[in-house]
Amino acid sequence: MNVIEQGTDRMSGTTERVLTDEMVAEIQSLLPRYPSKQAVTLPALHLVHERLRHVPLAAVVEIAEILGLAPADVQDTLSFYGFFKQDRPHGNVRAWVCRSISCHLLGAEEVLAHLSRRLGVKPGETTADGKITLEYAECLGACEFAPCMLAGTTLHRCLDAQKADQFVDQLK
Amino acid sequence: MTRFEPVLLANIEKPDCHTLKVYEAGGGYSALRKVLGSMSPHDVRELVKASGLRGRGGAGFPTGLKWTFLPKDHPGPIYFCLNADESEPGTFNNRYLMEFDPHQVLEGVIISSFATRASTAYFYMRYEYPTAWQRVQQAVEECYAAGLLGKNILGSGYSLDIYLHRGAAAYICGEETGLIESIEGKRAWPRIKPPFPAVEGLFRKPTVVNNVETAACVTQILSRGVDWFKSIGVPADPQNPRDAGSYGPKLYCLSGHVNRPGCYEAPLGITVNELIAEYGGGIRGGRKAKAAIPGGISMGLLTASEFDCPLDFNGPGRYGCLGLGTAAVVVMDETVSMVDFLHNSCQFFAHESCGQCTPCREGTAWSLRLMQRIKAGKGRWKDLDLLLEIGDNIGIIPGTTICGLADGAAWPLKNAIRKFRPELEEYIKRTNPQGYAETNAVPALQLLGIH
Ligand SMILES: Cc1cc2nc3c(=O)[nH]c(=O)nc-3n(C[C@H](O)[C@H](O)[C@H](O)COP(=O)(O)O)c2cc1C
Ligand code: SF4
Ligand code: FES
Numbered sequence: 001m002n003v004i005e006q007g008t009d010r011m012s013g014t015t016e017r018v019l020t021d022e023m024v025a026e027i028q029s030l031l032p033r034y035p036s037k038q039a040v041t042l043p044a045l046h047l048v049h050e051r052l053r054h055v056p057l058a059a060v061v062e063i064a065e066i067l068g069l070a071p072a073d074v075q076d077t078l079s080f081y082g083f084f085k086q087d088r089p090h091g092n093v094r095a096w097v098c099r100s101i102s103c104h105l106l107g108a109e110e111v112l113a114h115l116s117r118r119l120g121v122k123p124g125e126t127t128a129d130g131k132i133t134l135e136y137a138e139c140l141g142a143c144e145f146a147p148c149m150l151a152g153t154t155l156h157r158c159l160d161a162q163k164a165d166q167f168v169d170q171l172k
Numbered sequence: 173m174t175r176f177e178p179v180l181l182a183n184i185e186k187p188d189c190h191t192l193k194v195y196e197a198g199g200g201y202s203a204l205r206k207v208l209g210s211m212s213p214h215d216v217r218e219l220v221k222a223s224g225l226r227g228r229g230g231a232g233f234p235t236g237l238k239w240t241f242l243p244k245d246h247p248g249p250i251y252f253c254l255n256a257d258e259s260e261p262g263t264f265n266n267r268y269l270m271e272f273d274p275h276q277v278l279e280g281v282i283i284s285s286f287a288t289r290a291s292t293a294y295f296y297m298r299y300e301y302p303t304a305w306q307r308v309q310q311a312v313e314e315c316y317a318a319g320l321l322g323k324n325i326l327g328s329g330y331s332l333d334i335y336l337h338r339g340a341a342a343y344i345c346g347e348e349t350g351l352i353e354s355i356e357g358k359r360a361w362p363r364i365k366p367p368f369p370a371v372e373g374l375f376r377k378p379t380v381v382n383n384v385e386t387a388a389c390v391t392q393i394l395s396r397g398v399d400w401f402k403s404i405g406v407p408a409d410p411q412n413p414r415d416a417g418s419y420g421p422k423l424y425c426l427s428g429h430v431n432r433p434g435c436y437e438a439p440l441g442i443t444v445n446e447l448i449a450e451y452g453g454g455i456r457g458g459r460k461a462k463a464a465i466p467g468g469i470s471m472g473l474l475t476a477s478e479f480d481c482p483l484d485f486n487g488p489g490r491y492g493c494l495g496l497g498t499a500a501v502v503v504m505d506e507t508v509s510m511v512d513f514l515h516n517s518c519q520f521f522a523h524e525s526c527g528q529c530t531p532c533r534e535g536t537a538w539s540l541r542l543m544q545r546i547k548a549g550k551g552r553w554k555d556l557d558l559l560l561e562i563g564d565n566i567g568i569i570p571g572t573t574i575c576g577l578a579d580g581a582a583w584p585l586k587n588a589i590r591k592f593r594p595e596l597e598e599y600i601k602r603t604n605p606q607g608y609a610e611t612n613a614v615p616a617l618q619l620l621g622i623h
Binding site for chain 1: 427
């Protein structure tokens with residue numbers, strides 16, 4: 001409902017566009033890679049998410065328009081992947097603490113609890129200064145470095161409370 | 173025992189091993205040159221078939237045979253998908269190959285695409301591999317610049333484009349038809365089979381999905397030959413016509429309570445004991461082992477007395493496990509509580525079930541709630557039977573679900589409860605002395621009147 005209304009609004013020119021011309025051009029440049037426009041959904045969501053740190057509903061409508069889909073098609077895909085934020089942007093850094101078996105065996109739960117206390121947020125939340133979003137992850141595919149955490153594009157290996165503190169200090 | 177000389181990991185110690193220059197200096201892309209210069213797609217398919225190569229992604233399906241399921245004389249397009257979604261807990265060998273030797277993987281993808289007559293390949297990588305993503309992207313660019321990808325590769329007349337496609341942190345995208353749906357831009361709901369992807373796959377066209385390590389093996393088979401590949405591993409049992417054997421080297425991921433966790437290359441058939449002792453440097457802190465996951469958490473559990481289990485395609489199955497899976501061995505020492513292990517396992521599968529099949533969606537969620545109750549000291553012996561009932565009834569083996577995720581959820585339950593029941597009962601009795609033997613149903617929450 002909301003989606004459609006925003007879309008109509010935007011098309012009548014009363015709402016600002018969310019996607020920049022550059023983002024639109026980048027999304028369009030991916031179209032020749034696939035025989036269907038819908039296949040660009042996930043790459044487009046990533047593109048927008050990377051720039052805006054979330055994909056607001058208005059962006060969903062605009063992506064759908066580029067791909068010739070109903071906004072619900074794009075929203076359906078987006079909501080399947082818990083990865084994409086929608087209501088508000090995630091923090092400067094998204095810190096994923098692995099909780100799967102190899103990391104769990106070596107103290108992942110304590111690391112996550114420690115970070116949660118230290119940052120004053122629960123997993124899934126962003127610190128008040130907007131710097132860090134703390135999240136848990138399932139196996140990060142780096143089990144030889146258990147317990148580990150992926151923060152942005154950096155893998156933090158063999159964590160303990162002390163190393164977790166160092167990570168926080170560096171960002172503050 | 174002398175250590176096996178690594179082949180798949182032969183390059184990883186070299187400086188700049190991820191670059192085209194270093195790869196080619198070590199003989200890289202000579203297999204591709206040979207293929208394009210002197211072989212037909214049919215020749216390559218037959219060679220890979222003869223090698224006995226079985227898929228490294230988890231199911232162990234013979235690769236050459238899968239390729240021959242593609243319809244003959246199809247006008248095209250045919251698609252090749254590389255499965256780099258690697259998300260099975262305990263598994264990181266694909267990451268190793270992509271970070272340290274992306275060209276070995278790409279050479280395998282180009283050869284495999286040629287063999288299957290695909291002119292577009294999608295490289296589907298999980299989101300959580302930023303370094304691998306960057307290295308593979310760079311490697312693909314190097315290939316285009318060197319004429320190893322694109323139109324008329326090396327003047328052979330064969331053309332191929334490889335596109336990288338990024339996942340979004342969902343385990344189910346590793347299931348091959350979930351992966352296909354995900355590339356198509358939809359939720360990654362696995363498809364009912366048949367039709368199999370070879371007949372109707374990506375964009376409803378014939379499609380082959382192969383794992384990263386499988387592609388690396390293809391490169392080595394074309395480079396070193398069938399005899400070399402078949403000289404490694406465990407030959408097929410001549411008494412058993414259905415045994416396809418376990419040939420070739422394998423990347424084993426070792427983690428958990430060992431001194432030297434890591435990715436190690438050994439011939440298929442190494443035992444858990446040998447892997448821990450020769451590569452893992454023994455159990456941490458001089459403790460005793462209690463159990464191990466033989467090939468990713470979906471495969472179930474071996475007890476320490478079962479560590480003579482050979483890690484080939486038949487081994488774990490003989491010990492009551494689901495199979496070799498991804499050959500990711502997670503070792504647990506004597507301090508680990510089976511309640512804790514099972515809770516963790518149930519948490520993973522409840523989180524990752526795609527929700528499409530009721531037995532899987534409800535079964536994984538229910539088993540997590542039961543394990544939470546047990547962990548919190550409110551368990552009953554009866555809960556173990558309920559958990560077993562769930563384990564025995566979800567999955568494609570009992571025939572109640574669309575994909576194998578539910579089998580993966582079931583095996584840890586079945587193995588842990590059947591192999592460690594006394595420990596689980598003791599925990600329940602100790603933490604719930606008043607109610608452990610209760611057999612009445614847990615009263616439902618009072619329902620609100622909904623109209
Ligand atoms: C729940 C589930 C997850 C899977 N995840 C992966 C994966 O991450 N990587 C992979 O290669 N295969 C995975 N597979 C197996 C694939 O469905 C498929 O069999 C495999 O990619 C085929 O490649 P191969 O023949 O080279 O092994 C998964 C299967 C299931 C049921
Ligand atoms: S078995 Fe589970 S994960 Fe697989 S399709 Fe069904 S609900 Fe989805
Ligand atoms: S279990 Fe944590 S990275 Fe694999």
